[in-house]
Amino acid sequence: MLVLSDVEASYGDLRALNGVSLRVEKGEIFALLGANGAGKSTTLRCIVGLMKVRGGTIEFEGRRIENQTTSTIVKSGIGLVFEGRHVFPELTVLENLLAGAYLVKEARAVEQRTQELFEQFPRLAERKSQQAGSLSGGEQQMLAIARALIAKPTLLLMDEPSMGLAPKVVDEVFRVVVDLNQKGTTVLLVEQNARRALEVAHHASVLESGQVVLTGTPAELLQNRAVQTAYLGM
Amino acid sequence: MSAGLSMFLSYLVSGVIIGNIYGLMALGLTIILGVMKIVNFAHGEFYMLGGYAAYVSSIKLGIDPRLSILVAMGVVFIIGVIVERGLLTPLYAGKLDRPGDYALLMTFALSVFLMNVVIPIFGPYQKSSAPLAEGSVNLGVVMVGKTRLIASLVSILLMAILLVALKKTRLGIALRAIAADRDAAAVCGIDVNRMNPAAFGIGTAMAAAAGALLAPSFLVYPACGTIAASKANAILVLGGMGSTKGAIVGALLLGVFEALGVLFLTPGYRDVYGFLVIVLVLLIKPTGLFGSQEFS
Amino acid sequence: MTKTTRTVLMLLLAAAVLTLPMWAGTYWTHIGVLCCYYVIVVSSWNLLVGYAGQMSFAQVSFSSLGGYVSTLTATRLGLHPVIGMAFGAIVGAFVGYLLGILCLRMRGVYHSLTTLAFAEAFRTMLNLEYKITRGSLGLLGVQLFPGTSKTPYYYVGLLLAVLALLLLYRIIRSPVGFTLRAIREDQTAASVAGVPLARYKLFVFALTAGMAAFAGGFLSHFLGVVTPDWATQSAMSFILAMAIMGGLGTFVGPIIGAVGVEVLVEYLRVLGRYYMSFFGLIVLLMLRFAPGGLLALFSGFKLPTFLRRRASQG
Numbered sequence: 001m002l003v004l005s006d007v008e009a010s011y012g013d014l015r016a017l018n019g020v021s022l023r024v025e026k027g028e029i030f031a032l033l034g035a036n037g038a039g040k041s042t043t044l045r046c047i048v049g050l051m052k053v054r055g056g057t058i059e060f061e062g063r064r065i066e067n068q069t070t071s072t073i074v075k076s077g078i079g080l081v082f083e084g085r086h087v088f089p090e091l092t093v094l095e096n097l098l099a100g101a102y103l104v105k106e107a108r109a110v111e112q113r114t115q116e117l118f119e120q121f122p123r124l125a126e127r128k129s130q131q132a133g134s135l136s137g138g139e140q141q142m143l144a145i146a147r148a149l150i151a152k153p154t155l156l157l158m159d160e161p162s163m164g165l166a167p168k169v170v171d172e173v174f175r176v177v178v179d180l181n182q183k184g185t186t187v188l189l190v191e192q193n194a195r196r197a198l199e200v201a202h203h204a205s206v207l208e209s210g211q212v213v214l215t216g217t218p219a220e221l222l223q224n225r226a227v228q229t230a231y232l233g234m
Numbered sequence: 235m236s237a238g239l240s241m242f243l244s245y246l247v248s249g250v251i252i253g254n255i256y257g258l259m260a261l262g263l264t265i266i267l268g269v270m271k272i273v274n275f276a277h278g279e280f281y282m283l284g285g286y287a288a289y290v291s292s293i294k295l296g297i298d299p300r301l302s303i304l305v306a307m308g309v310v311f312i313i314g315v316i317v318e319r320g321l322l323t324p325l326y327a328g329k330l331d332r333p334g335d336y337a338l339l340m341t342f343a344l345s346v347f348l349m350n351v352v353i354p355i356f357g358p359y360q361k362s363s364a365p366l367a368e369g370s371v372n373l374g375v376v377m378v379g380k381t382r383l384i385a386s387l388v389s390i391l392l393m394a395i396l397l398v399a400l401k402k403t404r405l406g407i408a409l410r411a412i413a414a415d416r417d418a419a420a421v422c423g424i425d426v427n428r429m430n431p432a433a434f435g436i437g438t439a440m441a442a443a444a445g446a447l448l449a450p451s452f453l454v455y456p457a458c459g460t461i462a463a464s465k466a467n468a469i470l471v472l473g474g475m476g477s478t479k480g481a482i483v484g485a486l487l488l489g490v491f492e493a494l495g496v497l498f499l500t501p502g503y504r505d506v507y508g509f510l511v512i513v514l515v516l517l518i519k520p521t522g523l524f525g526s527q528e529f530s
Numbered sequence: 531m532t533k534t535t536r537t538v539l540m541l542l543l544a545a546a547v548l549t550l551p552m553w554a555g556t557y558w559t560h561i562g563v564l565c566c567y568y569v570i571v572v573s574s575w576n577l578l579v580g581y582a583g584q585m586s587f588a589q590v591s592f593s594s595l596g597g598y599v600s601t602l603t604a605t606r607l608g609l610h611p612v613i614g615m616a617f618g619a620i621v622g623a624f625v626g627y628l629l630g631i632l633c634l635r636m637r638g639v640y641h642s643l644t645t646l647a648f649a650e651a652f653r654t655m656l657n658l659e660y661k662i663t664r665g666s667l668g669l670l671g672v673q674l675f676p677g678t679s680k681t682p683y684y685y686v687g688l689l690l691a692v693l694a695l696l697l698l699y700r701i702i703r704s705p706v707g708f709t710l711r712a713i714r715e716d717q718t719a720a721s722v723a724g725v726p727l728a729r730y731k732l733f734v735f736a737l738t739a740g741m742a743a744f745a746g747g748f749l750s751h752f753l754g755v756v757t758p759d760w761a762t763q764s765a766m767s768f769i770l771a772m773a774i775m776g777g778l779g780t781f782v783g784p785i786i787g788a789v790g791v792e793v794l795v796e797y798l799r800v801l802g803r804y805y806m807s808f809f810g811l812i813v814l815l816m817l818r819f820a821p822g823g824l825l826a827l828f829s830g831f832k833l834p835t836f837l838r839r840r841a842s843q844g
Binding site for chain 1: 328404407408410411414415417418419420421422423424425426427
Binding site: 267272273275320321324330332334335336338339340342343344345346347348349350351353354460464467468470471502503505506508509510512513516517 | 583585587632635636639640642643644646647648650651654655658763764766767770771774803804806807809810811813814817818821
């Protein structure tokens, strides 16, 4: 479904990605692991066109999407949940969802999607006229996910969804991820919490200094010594 | 009532009546700042263009003076979009080292250009557009011309329409989303770079509306935007950069400050108080009185 | 270009500049004096903006301040114009220092807004304080030299410009100049590295304002008049155009820009009332298509200018 081949990117003169290659299959949860600064977030930013790809190709459902505008890429069915959530703090919960539904042009459809999401996330429904900035971290994370889901993406990119959340909330986030995957959404999950990510993933890759150093099933990765010491603390 | 108090009140009332028209202008500045993250140093010149457009429309073409305000807004909206497309696109192409400074120098140069380009067209002398109504109204402390009063009411109406549009429409929510978080807005599918001309056009149209509304009361001449711009800038600082509510509160506060200044300092410097306000506010609170950075 | 041809060309240029009054006639000698004035004002603004990164739209406020103070010192107190110029420079530096203190508290947009508001307030004051400044009529002053010859002014102006440039060059090449560029590129990093940011910025504010004021004093004793027109945004746009044309943030650029724009403007004057709008258009196009300066565009060298286009992007 999503194929990255030798993707390169840099911040000014600083090389961030040195030829990243990934293959995410339809219907799976794919985990992208790695230390801070390994290039995980940069990879996601390249996929959605927030960062210029300086080499290599990105294919989504058979079409090249590298260096297209973000709105085109989003229109083709990719959603992103940012690291640190990035809800619009001054907008209300409802307005955040409406912004997420920007590409859905018919008012009826927007209404219906909003209702569905409010049923799925009742906490958000309770707070729909509150400013998003006043929500708790967990609620903001749910809002960020809901905002990405309202446009019905076929592929959802999630950047560190468990970061900074209480363990109970992390459980909830992962439940949501598994649930929406079972309903048919493909998920590319970037996580520091490698153990949790490998629990839910079908495949995973490890990124080190802007390159994929290891790819496999969670079982294969869990047996790898390097992964054990570096990411699982074993 | 003492003479001082009644003078203060009369300045206050007339200051607030005119002040909210500058508030409309500041609101335009706020939208441009929120979406594009630049302060438009040529905002006063779009105000001036609005004044000239109202003059041409109402005097030369004989169009109804109230309708002329809409004409001015439409004309300047188009000019604003052309300016954004022609001059400001490098800001977002990612090819400049310091886009902020580029924007300042560019809009400053634009303001000088616009100020001079109208001289061969309209001449250096003052023009006035057709009044919106005849006669005056007695407000107790001060007599106010009906034209000013109507202008003030129209300005309040325009601000209300704009605020509701920002709140309720798809475009409005998109603009506010961009102002809050550009990347997150892009990921919502909003084409953020194509929103810049919309924001710049709307923002400059607000300045034009202010210019058109004040054109019958204050005269229109090539440099008339300078004073208006300094007031709008002061309101922006007072209101906290980028807050729409702040822009409106800031306009009222500036009206009060000016009335106080006239009373305790000297009337001649009325138009310089904006600078004093900027300095005082920023010395006390460097983020403006309502220290929000986004606009909501 | 070989080294020898370059040396020969430089020598020829120097000779031409030094002998200008002998072959160029009164009119162009007059322009030459104006060029000297602009070189000082633009190059000092360049230190403030191009090197230290402190955007300011108040440079012409300081040159006109110098003009007014110097003229008033000469006319009201009857002191020699040179004393007036020195006094004007001191007042200019002091006011620049005060504006610097204001701006220190502000970052980015607030900072430039304050300088612009200051410039407007100052110009309004020049117009309103009629008893001192004679308002928009301007102030008649005292000539530095007797007689109508422009030649002595030219050589004094040239000397002042050269001295100013030497001073600026010394600063830019010194550790102070290096630190200023560090401040420009990254305020926080420079601050963490233990640089007393405030002191450096205030120094540059005061120095560049003082230099502009000194040049303004000189100009007022050359033209024999100083008016609020010196302090307008249009006047500031000349400074801006000169610096941009040559390349803001380079040493040579603004010098060439000052002379280039001043001469260009003389030719544009044939356009009559269209000339300022035409000039404004040129500035806009230059900023739009060659923000790093025309020099960088033609020489093909990548100069480390202020508004350069990025070579690579993130």
